[in-house]
Amino acid sequence: MEHATELIDWSRAQFALTALYHWLFVPLTLGLTFIIAIMETIYVKTGDVWWKKTTQFWMTILAINFAIGLATGIIMEFEFGTNWSNYSWIVGDIFGAPLAIEGLMAFFMESTFFAVMFFGWDKVSKKMHLTSTWLVAIGSNLSALWILVANGWMQHPVGMTFNPDTARNEMHDFAAVFFNPNAVSKFLHTISSGYVLASVFVIGISAWYLIKRREVRFAKRSIIVAASFGLITSLFMLTSGDESAFEVAQNQPMKLAAMEGLYRGEERAGIIAIGLLDKEKELGDEKEPFLFSLEIPNALSFLGYHSLNAFVPGIHDLVYGNEKHHIMSISDKMQEGKLAVSALTAYKTYKKEGKEAKAKEALKDFRAHEKYMGYGYLKKPEDAVPNVALTFYSFHTMVGLGTWFLILFILVLYFAMINEIEKKRWLLYAALWSIPLAYVAQECGWIVAEVGRQPWAIQDLLPVGMAASNVASSSVMITFWLFAVLFTGLLIAEVKIMLTQIKNGPEAH
Amino acid sequence: MHLLNEIYHLYYDGFKSMKIGKKLWLLIAIKLFILFVIVKWIFFPNILKTKFDTDAQRSTYILEQLTKNKE
Structure with missing residues (x-):
């Protein structure tokens, strides 16, 4: 499909x-x-x-x-x-x-x-x-x-x-x-x-x-x-x-990061009042995302988490993960998603073969991973970025x-x-x-x-x-x-x- | 009966005395004809309903789609 x-x-x-x-x-x-x-x-x-x-x-x-x-x-x-x-x-x-x-x-x-x-x-x-x-x-x-x-x-x-x-x-x-x-x-x-x-x-x-x-x-x-x-x-x-x-x-959170062009997460994150994005900026590089910008300090942390000091994850953190802030990478989510799809496949096969006990096990497995099912269909982590x-x-x-x-x-x-x-x-x-x-x-x-x-x-x-x-x-x-x-x-x-x-x-x- | 008569006259007199409304109703009629008769009928069949007869067949098809890369 x-x-x-x-x-x-x-x-x-x-x-x-x-x-x-x-x-x-x-x-x-x-x-x-x-x-x-x-x-x-x-x-x-x-x-x-x-x-x-x-x-x-x-x-x-x-x-x-x-x-x-x-x-x-x-x-x-x-x-x-x-x-x-x-x-x-x-x-x-x-x-x-x-x-x-x-x-x-x-x-x-x-x-x-x-x-x-x-x-x-x-x-x-x-x-x-x-x-x-x-x-x-x-x-x-x-x-x-x-x-x-x-x-x-x-x-x-x-x-x-x-x-x-x-x-x-x-x-x-x-x-x-x-x-x-x-x-x-x-x-x-x-x-x-x-x-x-x-x-x-x-x-x-x-x-x-x-x-x-x-x-x-x-x-x-x-x-x-x-x-x-x-x-x-x-x-x-x-x-x-x-x-x-x-x-x-x-x-x-990925949508919020895209709304603000926030590539690297930060504490006390500000809102861009006016900004011009650099077209050359790519995920993973060290370039600044903006050619110029005017920022309202702490405002994004407050808007997103109702705290002036809160950490706001950026696109990079959300794609590649951030251990310090317990953010799971898209690769890990893709792995979970693939397990969900595999379990669903197994469930379907066992049901067709009339193996109810095995189907029940497969369903349990599916439920454990289904939260990330959609990620199992992504080809690469960067596909999760709007x-x-x-x-x-x-x-x-x-x-x-x-x-x-x-x-x-x-x-x-x-x-x-x-x-x-x-x-x-x-x-x-x-x-x-x-x-x-x-x-x-x-x-x-x-x-x-x-x-x-x-x-x-x-x-x-x-x-x-x-x-x-x-x-x-x-x-x-x-x-x-x-x-x-x-x-x-x-x-x-x-x-x-x-x-x-x-x-x-x-x-x- | 009196109430029904009043409702009938509300609509009858209302439609009869319309000015701009007549043009709008004509536009609505043309639009609904284009949408439901031409667009829906020719260009927008319900894929799953036309391809399959039962919900069970539709479920099987979708499950196949969701899992086919894993089989």
Whole structure:
């Protein structure tokens, strides 16, 4: 099942393309639903119809985003069945329950209350309508919960047992899967980043109106709500990001080392604030990894281990081992993994031959080594290292932009509150151009999460090379381009329809 | 019965009075057709379901894949 590199690369590229395009639509829905709910709450509380108009305008924008993004995620499920069939089978029982709940929740909760939200303005009471709007917001976010629980499990597999008779992971502890610390921190960080994106989006569009000197009252009101929401959720995103980094340090230390370009582990390790990686740097050599860098001392030790003096293992330590800090080398893990695979082979053979006692022994042997099973499929220790440059730059772009958005929210909120936002043209332009940056930050976040955990489809248990199906790489290549065209078309449609609505303005409603 | 009637009118009147919504529904319909009829049917068969009839056969195949380099 060691597939050709070309096939695996195309399968990964296709999945990445689908996921990245899908994620262009999701975060705006996650955050905008809440912003709309807040605006409508103000309308219900004050009875001011201006707030109703404001709410309705952003609802139309939400509808466009929702309609265009709808079902783009389903393609990933197609890909699981075709390009990643081995993986699908092996994880089936883990993924089945969360995804089924997500499907049911998305369908019943969102679609039911969506209808009331859009069609029910004059049909149901104000309070009933407001309840529906809040339930749409909560429902959308809960839908994201289940898929992130599944993703969290891939990053830190818990609550399951591999059944050597069926070759499937079977869930034995739903609570462990659901409350997996990796899944919890991932969910909180992901949804809060969606809130930040939606806030930037609303502020940016409102800034455009102010630049054009139209819809002034509407724009100012929208800015105050979005900047307040963005500021609060940015602070929450900071804490959830800290928790995510802590979880990564505990369960995926290689990813943390790649995020910081840390080749040699150190105590009191710092975070690189700005840095340029040396392309010539190779694992094992003595070269400095950075051509230049600015470091915040002790910050990485604190971020990863909540101690200013903690040792943070580097890529070199994790690949070749570090006795002083009790870090096992990848070679040793590969040895353990090979023993697990051999034991599984023996178990299968003995079962076929009806030798139950020997099969039982082989199974015991398998259980003793299965923790490192995935390493048994690696060809060399260096294969356990992800793309350091891509992970490092994506992580730092995400953090840098997240910091900028926090500053933006503070500035925008301050000038809006003192009623001087219209005079700050530079800030309005900065807010407008922050919209694409918010999407860049989102995509960078996912690149860190997914590229940083390579080569694993399931952390430590199944490398991507073993997860892929044995299909023709040409067919994966064709569908890659098919999706690239389809998604680009959808994106153009969304932007075009949305721009028309924005140009028409809230008065058109 | 009254409630059912209200629900019916919520959807009926809502769809009838849509402006931008009609364009969006058309887009959704085209997209779902492309995804489920063309893409899924032609390009994305479920490999294990098309290759094998039973779960037992699928398990055997995957186990073979996981262990074949060791046999």
